[in-house]
Amino acid sequence: MDKLLINGGNALNGELRISGAKNAALPILAGALLSETPVTIGNIPHLHDITTTMELLGRMGVQLTVDEKMNIEVDSSTIDKYEAPYELVKTMRASILVLGPLLSRFGQAYVSLPGGCAIGTRPVDIHLDSLIKMGADIKVESGYIHATAKKLKGCRLVLDKITVTGTENLLMAATLAEGVTIIENAAKEPEVSDLAYFLNKMGAKISGIGTDILEIEGVEKLGVENLHYDIMPDRIETGTYLVAAAITRGKIKVKDTSPDILDAVLDKLKEAGAKITAGENWIELDMEGRQAKAVSLRTAPYPAFPTDMQAQFTALNSVAEGVGIITETVFENRFMHVQELQRMGANIQLESNTAICTGSEALTAAPMMATDLRASASLVLAALVAEGETLVDRIYHIDRGYVHIEEKLAQLGASIRRIPR
Numbered sequence: 001m002d003k004l005l006i007n008g009g010n011a012l013n014g015e016l017r018i019s020g021a022k023n024a025a026l027p028i029l030a031g032a033l034l035s036e037t038p039v040t041i042g043n044i045p046h047l048h049d050i051t052t053t054m055e056l057l058g059r060m061g062v063q064l065t066v067d068e069k070m071n072i073e074v075d076s077s078t079i080d081k082y083e084a085p086y087e088l089v090k091t092m093r094a095s096i097l098v099l100g101p102l103l104s105r106f107g108q109a110y111v112s113l114p115g116g117c118a119i120g121t122r123p124v125d126i127h128l129d130s131l132i133k134m135g136a137d138i139k140v141e142s143g144y145i146h147a148t149a150k151k152l153k154g155c156r157l158v159l160d161k162i163t164v165t166g167t168e169n170l171l172m173a174a175t176l177a178e179g180v181t182i183i184e185n186a187a188k189e190p191e192v193s194d195l196a197y198f199l200n201k202m203g204a205k206i207s208g209i210g211t212d213i214l215e216i217e218g219v220e221k222l223g224v225e226n227l228h229y230d231i232m233p234d235r236i237e238t239g240t241y242l243v244a245a246a247i248t249r250g251k252i253k254v255k256d257t258s259p260d261i262l263d264a265v266l267d268k269l270k271e272a273g274a275k276i277t278a279g280e281n282w283i284e285l286d287m288e289g290r291q292a293k294a295v296s297l298r299t300a301p302y303p304a305f306p307t308d309m310q311a312q313f314t315a316l317n318s319v320a321e322g323v324g325i326i327t328e329t330v331f332e333n334r335f336m337h338v339q340e341l342q343r344m345g346a347n348i349q350l351e352s353n354t355a356i357c358t359g360s361e362a363l364t365a366a367p368m369m370a371t372d373l374r375a376s377a378s379l380v381l382a383a384l385v386a387e388g389e390t391l392v393d394r395i396y397h398i399d400r401g402y403v404h405i406e407e408k409l410a411q412l413g414a415s416i417r418r419i420p421r
C-alpha cells in the first residue's frame with residue numbers, strides 16, 4: 001500500500017487548480033445510464049472512485065470511451081446486465097446510485113446492499129421505501145437488493161431524513177416515471193443540483209432545483225445528440241486546500257472553483273483569522289503569518305457546515321489559539337481521526353458526538369494510519385505543521401477523493417512525497 005511521507009513546517013504558498021467534484025461525478029455517471037444516446041462528461045476528477053464507477057458500468061455492458069482530457073463518453077445502448085456486485089459496492093458505497101436509473105429505464109436492478117462503513121451504519125432504507133412508494137417491488141435476499149418495476153409511478157415523497165444519494169437516486173428514478181413526483185425534504189447539496197441540471201440537459205423536467213422540494217414530471221425517454229456536460233468544481237477539495245494554507249499560516253489562491261457553494265466553510269475560515277478574497281471562480285486565503293484562532297461549528301446538511309469538512313477543521317483547531325467545539329450531527333462515528341491526531345499531541349476530548357479541541361502551539365510527527373477519506377485528509381493537514389517527519393499509511397482512502405494530493409501540496413511548497421508499496 002502506498003504511503004505519504006510528510007515533513008512538517010513549510011507555510012503553503014502559491015496557486016492551485018481545483019478538480020471536478022467527486023460527489024457530482026459519481027451520480028452523473030450513474031445518471032448517464034438513463035440516456036438513449038451517448039453522452040460525454042467532462043471535468044471528471046482522476047480518482048479511484050471514478051475508476052470503480054467505470055468498472056461498474058463496464059461490467060453492465062456499457063461502453064466507455066475516455067479521451068486524453070479525461071472526458072468520458074458513456075454509451076449505455078449496449079447494456080445487458082443490471083447488476084452492481086458486492087465486490088465493487090463494498091469498495092464504493094456510491095454504487096447504490098445505479099439503482100434508481102436501472103430500475104426506471106430497464107425495470108430491473110440487482111444491487112448489493114452496502115454494509116456499514118468507517119463513518120457510521122449508513123442505511124439505505126429511505127432509497128428503498130421511496131422506490132416502493134413509486135411502485136417498485138423490492139426484496140432483499142442474500143445481501144442483494146432485487147428491484148423490479150413495470151413502470152414506476154410518480155407520487156409525493158416526504159423524506160424522513162435529508163439524504164444526498166437518496167435524493168439523487170429518487171430524482172433519477174422519477175425522470176422516467178409515469179406522472180409527477182414530488183420529493184419533499186430533498187437534499188440541497190450543490191452536487192444534487194448539478195445532477196438535476198445534467199438530467200434536464202438530457203430532456204428531464206425537473207423544477208425546484210436547489211430547494212428542498214423537487215418536482216419531476218416524468219418523460220418517455222431521455223437523451224440528446226452530442227450532449228457534453230462538465231462536472232462542477234469540488235467544494236470539499238477546495239475547502240481542504242484552504243485549510244492546508246490556514247494551518248500552515250500560508251497564502252494560496254485556488255482557481256477553477258466556486259466561492260458561492262462554500263459560504264459556511266469560508267465564514268469559519270474568516271472566524272479563524274484568515275483574510276479571504278474571492279472572484280467568480282477563484283478564492284484566495286491569506287493568514288498573514290498568523291496562527292489560526294480555534295472555531296466552533298456544527299455539521300448539518302447544505303447550506304450549513306459540511307460533514308465532509310469536519311475532520312479538516314478538527315486538525316486546524318488542534319494547532320489554533322483557544323478552544324473550539326465541533327459537533328457532528330450527520331454521521332454517528334465520524335471522529336476516527338481524533339485518536340490519530342491525539343497521537344501527534346493534539347488535545348482533543350471526545351464526548352459523544354462532540355469534540356472539544358484545545359489548541360496547542362505545535363504537534364509532533366508520528367506514524368499515522370488513514371481510516372476514511374476525510375479523516376485521512378485531516379492527518380495530512382496535521383502532518384504539514386507537525387514537527388518532524390510523518391508517515392501516513394493506507395492512503396488509498398485519500399486517492400478515492402483527492403486528485404494527486406502529493407503533487408498539489410508539493411506545488412504549494414509542502415515537503416511531501418509518495419512512497420509506493
Ligand code: EPU
Nearest residue numbers: 023094122123124125126127162163164165166330331373
Ligand atoms: N440515512 C438514513 N437512511 C437512508 C439514507 C441516509 O438513515 O436511506 C442517514 C445516514 O446514515 C446519515 C444521513 O442520513 O446519517 C445522511 O446521509 P446521506 O445519505 O446524505 O449520505 P450519502 O448520500 O451516503 C453523501 C456523500 C458523502 C457525504 C454525505 C453527507 C456521496 C457519494 N457521498 O453520502 O460524502 O458525507 O452525503 O453530505 O455523495 C465523502 O465524500 O467523503 C463522503 C462521505
